[in-house]
Structure formats: structure tokens, C-alpha cells
Amino acid sequence: MSLDISVINDQGSAQLRIVGEVDMYSSTQVRRALLELVKQKQSPVIVDLNEVSYMDSSGVATLIEGLQMCGEYGGTLLIVGLRDNVREVFELTRLDKIFKIYQNIEAAMAR
Amino acid sequence: MDVYRDNRTDLCREEMDRLKSHFDDLKSLIEVTNIISSTLDLEQVLALVMEKAQEVMRAEASSVFLINQETQALECEIALGTHAGQLSKKITLAKGQGIAGWVWQNAQPLIVPDVQRDQRFYGQVDTQSGFVTRSILAVPLIWKDRLIGVAEVINRTDGKEYTEYDLNLFTTFGRQVALAIENARFHQLSLEQERLRQQLESAKEIQQSFMPQKLPQGENGIFDIAARNLPAISVGGDLFDVLMLDDRHVGLLIGDVSGKGVPAALYMARLMSDFRFYVQQCRQPSELLEKLNNTLVDRGRHGMFVTLQFVNIDIWTGRLCYSEAGHLPMMYMKDGNASLFPAAGNPPLGILPELTFAQKEMQLTPGDIILLYTDGIVEAKNNKHLEFGMKRLTTMLSRPWSSAMQIVEDCLKQVYLHMQSAPQHDDITLVSFQWQKAQSMS
Numbered sequence: 001m002s003l004d005i006s007v008i009n010d011q012g013s014a015q016l017r018i019v020g021e022v023d024m025y026s027s028t029q030v031r032r033a034l035l036e037l038v039k040q041k042q043s044p045v046i047v048d049l050n051e052v053s054y055m056d057s058s059g060v061a062t063l064i065e066g067l068q069m070c071g072e073y074g075g076t077l078l079i080v081g082l083r084d085n086v087r088e089v090f091e092l093t094r095l096d097k098i099f100k101i102y103q104n105i106e107a108a109m110a111r
Numbered sequence: 112m113d114v115y116r117d118n119r120t121d122l123c124r125e126e127m128d129r130l131k132s133h134f135d136d137l138k139s140l141i142e143v144t145n146i147i148s149s150t151l152d153l154e155q156v157l158a159l160v161m162e163k164a165q166e167v168m169r170a171e172a173s174s175v176f177l178i179n180q181e182t183q184a185l186e187c188e189i190a191l192g193t194h195a196g197q198l199s200k201k202i203t204l205a206k207g208q209g210i211a212g213w214v215w216q217n218a219q220p221l222i223v224p225d226v227q228r229d230q231r232f233y234g235q236v237d238t239q240s241g242f243v244t245r246s247i248l249a250v251p252l253i254w255k256d257r258l259i260g261v262a263e264v265i266n267r268t269d270g271k272e273y274t275e276y277d278l279n280l281f282t283t284f285g286r287q288v289a290l291a292i293e294n295a296r297f298h299q300l301s302l303e304q305e306r307l308r309q310q311l312e313s314a315k316e317i318q319q320s321f322m323p324q325k326l327p328q329g330e331n332g333i334f335d336i337a338a339r340n341l342p343a344i345s346v347g348g349d350l351f352d353v354l355m356l357d358d359r360h361v362g363l364l365i366g367d368v369s370g371k372g373v374p375a376a377l378y379m380a381r382l383m384s385d386f387r388f389y390v391q392q393c394r395q396p397s398e399l400l401e402k403l404n405n406t407l408v409d410r411g412r413h414g415m416f417v418t419l420q421f422v423n424i425d426i427w428t429g430r431l432c433y434s435e436a437g438h439l440p441m442m443y444m445k446d447g448n449a450s451l452f453p454a455a456g457n458p459p460l461g462i463l464p465e466l467t468f469a470q471k472e473m474q475l476t477p478g479d480i481i482l483l484y485t486d487g488i489v490e491a492k493n494n495k496h497l498e499f500g501m502k503r504l505t506t507m508l509s510r511p512w513s514s515a516m517q518i519v520e521d522c523l524k525q526v527y528l529h530m531q532s533a534p535q536h537d538d539i540t541l542v543s544f545q546w547q548k549a550q551s552m553s
Contacts, residue, residue: 024536057486057537061369064462065414093418093437094458 014042019051022059034066043075050081139167153295157189170264177260209233211261220250248273250285335545337516348375349538365483366419396421396434397470407461416461429475442482449508477548487539515543
């Protein structure tokens with residue numbers, strides 16, 4: 001499954017827009033993109049999942065790693081736009097308690 | 112007339128000699144093919160092939176240089192000849208340095224009839240060995256369109272110059288040398304892979320030994336337990352444990368460490384020992400998970416966390432107390448229906464420190480079965496990437512069951528049926544518990 005990832009850098013913060021399905025194969029692409037933003041110490045890193053139609057546990061693990069790495073330099077990682085089936089994964093594993101989740105980019109930026 | 116006949120005879124003899132020499136060359140090439148298949152030791156095969164090359168090319172000495180991909184340098188792998196033993200250290204050449212370096216850079220064979228008149232010649236080797244190089248014939252060693260090294264023959268013994276014919280012949284030799292090198296390297300790689308495979312097999316055995324080999328069974332059939340753990344690759348991140356906490360309490364643990372392979376297995380091994388240590392101090396699931404969470408956060412490792420579920424069951428009363436940390440909710444089978452246990456609602460362990468964890472209680476009635484499982488079951492995909500899913504699991508479990516083992520076996524059967532020929536990407540673990548109130552206590 002191929003994945004489209006685009007990054008918008010904006011004065012220290014970054015938006016990571018992911019389009020496609022995040023599974024054990026494609027999650028390595030997400031990891032690479034997150035590592036790059038962490039290296040630049042961006043904060044907040046806003047991960048836009050509006051166009052993510054599927055995410056499995058390896059995708060979730062990648063986001064958790066990103067969250068932990070951001071925490072190392074006092075940065076934050078925010079999640080935006082969960083589709084129902086992806087939200088279900090977050091709720092089932094109670095990751096809604098770990099991540100700050102927003103409806104859209106504007107809401108995340110205005111937090 | 113006689114002179115004419117003599118000339119013709121001489122010409123015939125020369126032609127015969129030439130053909131015989133070509134025939135000998137071809138015979139040598141065939142012999143080289145036999146040498147290549149005789150041994151897979153790189154040093155040995157190179158020595159045998161180059162000895163043959165030296166003989167056929169009527170050379171005093173020969174050498175083979177191989178490209179070191181890491182250092183991007185040409186390293187002398189073998190040097191044969193009268194002074195080869197004098198070379199005290201391995202000769203290394205940069206791209207473009209010396210005749211061999213030039214052949215590497217230009218990927219072309221080269222005849223140098225007189226090295227003293229050629230600026231490309233690098234005299235250091237002669238200085239070191241005391242050998243005197245006069246002429247060189249060098250060819251690139253090419254394997255599948257990739258240049259892997261350079262072979263050289265040095266100084267013709269008959270005093271003649273190397274010709275186009277020699278160049279073509281030695282190029283053919285070069286192909287055989289490249290083949291021999293790649294054969295030996297492939298063999299070395301296979302040996303290394305086999306060694307790693309054996310190590311992984313040992314790791315798998317060690318990992319399996321962390322999980323219970325024998326499950327406790329209730330006296331007079333008061334309860335029944337079954338469990339299976341099937342790693343996707345040799346070592347995995349799933350774990351389970353079943354133990355008698357005291358004479359009336361059974362503890363069930365299931366978990367899934369993020370990732371797979373050796374890092375997940377090591378994380379899992381340490382977690383299992385932490386669990387067995389803390390479970391002796393606290394039987395309350397919430398308290399136990401809090402302790403484990405703090406330990407894992409303190410230890411810290413990026414991207415590693417674990418989803419866990421712990422159940423403490425009073426086998427005398429059927430009362431159970433449970434808590435989960437980011438783990439999928441347990442299944443509850445009663446009177447032919449399956450449903451999800453209400454979640455205690457805690458996040459996975461090892462991510463955030465100082466979290467408080469909730470726990471829940473529930474009363475079983477005789478015959479009820481609970482099933483703990485990992486996401487390898489619900490995320491098992493078929494060739495069309497369709498997940499087994501929670502709905503399918505609930506539906507298949509909604510029927511009467513006769514034993515804990517029957518559930519585990521049927522679950523695995525249904526999951527494998529769903530997957531068809533698709534590979535198993537995630538570990539699969541199941542723990543099933545059926546409670547039967549003992550007759551003597553009714």
C-alpha cells in the first residue's frame with residue numbers, strides 16, 4: 001500500500017499530512033517523516049490523519065514513538081482529523097488518553 | 112618446388128601449433144570451471160584459478176584485487192609469484208591509482224607492454240616486494256554488470272608482448288574468476304544466514320520458556336484453562352502467563368509488546384520477570400499495572416510500549432477483577448452468546464509516567480468462559496487485505512462451547528481459514544478460561 005506524506009513547516013511547528021493506509025509496511029514512511037521533524041525539534045508536530053482510511057497497531061506504535069521523541073525536547077505531537085474506523089482503534093486501545101486529538105488543524109493551532 | 116613444399120609444411124606446422132595452443136587454452140578454461148565447482152573457499156579457489164591463469168598466460172606473477180564497498184578501495188585479495196611472500200601488508204589502491212585502479216575507473220581491460228614508460232604504473236608494490244614488474248595485462252572482474260574487482264597477470268615468461276588474443280583469453284578468465292568470487296561470497300552469506308537462523312531458533316526457545324509450559328488445572332474441574340502463542344516470526348512480542356496466585360485465585364496475563372523480532376522479545380522477557388516479581392506483592396490489577404507502568408517508563412525506550420491485560424479470578428466464588436492497559440477488551444461467552452467486557456479504559460504501559468489505572472469487577476456464573484487475545488487475531492488479513500475483525504470474532508464465538516481448549520482451537524482454525532494463503536504478519540496469542548462452580552461448594 002503506498003502512502004502520500006507531505007510536510008508543511010511553519011515557524012517552528014510542522015504539519016504532517018498523511019494520505020492512504022498506515023500498516024506495517026507503510027508505517028516506516030511515517031516514521032522516517034516523523035524522525036526528520038524531531039531532528040529539527042519542531043513543535044507542535046501536527047499529524048493530520050483526515051485522509052487516513054486505515055491504521056493498524058504498527059501505525060499507532062509509530063505515532064507513540066513520535067510522541068515520546070517530541071517529549072524529549074519538550075515538544076508536543078497533536079493528532080488531527082480521525083476518521084471513524086481510525087478513531088475506533090484509538091478508543092479501543094485508550095490512546096485518546098495519551099494523545100491530544102483535535103477536529104481540524106485550526107483547532108489544533110488555536111489550542 | 113621443394114622450397115615451396117617446405118614453406119607450406121612450415122606454415123602447416125605453425126598453424127597446427129597455433130591451433131594446439133588455442134586448444135590448450137580452451138582446455139585450461141574448462142579446467143577452471145571444474146576448479147570453481149571444487150571448493151567454496153574464496154582464498155583457495157582464487158589461488159587455484161590464478162595459478163591456472165598464470166600458466167596459460169605464461170606469466171611470472173598474478174594478482175586479484177577486490178573492491179571494498181565500505182571503504183571504496185581496491186584491496187589485493189591474492190598475489191601469486193616468486194616475490195608474493197615478501198608483501199608484508201595488504202595492498203590497497205584508490206580508484207584511478209595504479210594500473211588496477213585505472214581498470215576499475217575505466218571498466219576496461221588494459222595491456223601495458225612496458226610499465227616504466229607508463230605513468231599510470233604504481234611502483235610501491237615492487238618497492239615493498241623486491242619484484243620487478245615489466246609488463247601487465249589487467250582485466251576488470253564483472254558480475255551481473257557490476258565491477259567487483261581487477262585481475263592482473265604480470266611479465267610474460269617467453270619475453271613476448273601480450274596480444275589482443277591474450278587480452279580476450281584473460282577477459283574470459285576474468286569472467287570465471289568473478290563467478291568463483293560470487294559463488295564463494297554467496298556461500299559465505301548462506302553460512303552466515305544459517306548461523307543467524309540457528310540463533311533465532313535458540314532465541315525462540317528461550318522466549319517460549321518464559322511462558323508457562325504447563326497450565327494449572329482446577330481440581331474437580333472447578334476451572335479449565337487453555338492458551339496458545341504463535342509468533343509471526345521466530346521471536347515475537349506477544350506474551351501470556353497463567354498462575355495460581357494462592358489456593359483460590361488464578362491470575363491470567365496477556366500482552367503485546369510493540370514491534371517484533373529480537374528487541375520486542377527482550378522487552379517481553381524483562382516484562383515477564385517484572386510481572387512475576389510485582390504480582391507477588393500486589394494482586395489488585397490496577398495497582399499491578401501502575402507499578403509495571405512506572406518501571407517501564409523509568410527504563411524507557413523510544414517506540415517500545417506494551418498493551419496488557421490482567422485478570423484475577425476467585426475460583427471459589429467466580430468473582431473476577433480485571434484491568435487492561437490499551438489492550439483489546441476480553442470476550443465473555445455466556446449461554447451461546449459472546450460479548451465484549453466493559454473496558455477499564457487505561458492507556459498502554461511504558462508511555463506516560465505516574466498514571467493511575469482503573470479496574471473493574473464482574474461475577475461469573477458456572478459455565479461462563481472468558482477469552483483474552485492479542486490483535487494478531489483481529490488484524491489477521493487475507494489476500495485481499497481484509498481483516499478478520501472484531502465483528503467476525505464476536506460472531507464466531509457466539510455459540511455454545513464445551514471447553515476452553517475448544518474455543519482456542521476453533522479461533523485459530525477460523526483465523527487461518529480467513530487468512531487463506533496470506534502470511535501471518537503479527538503474533539497470535541489466546542488465553543481462554545472457563546469457570547465451573549465446584550460441586551462441593553454449591
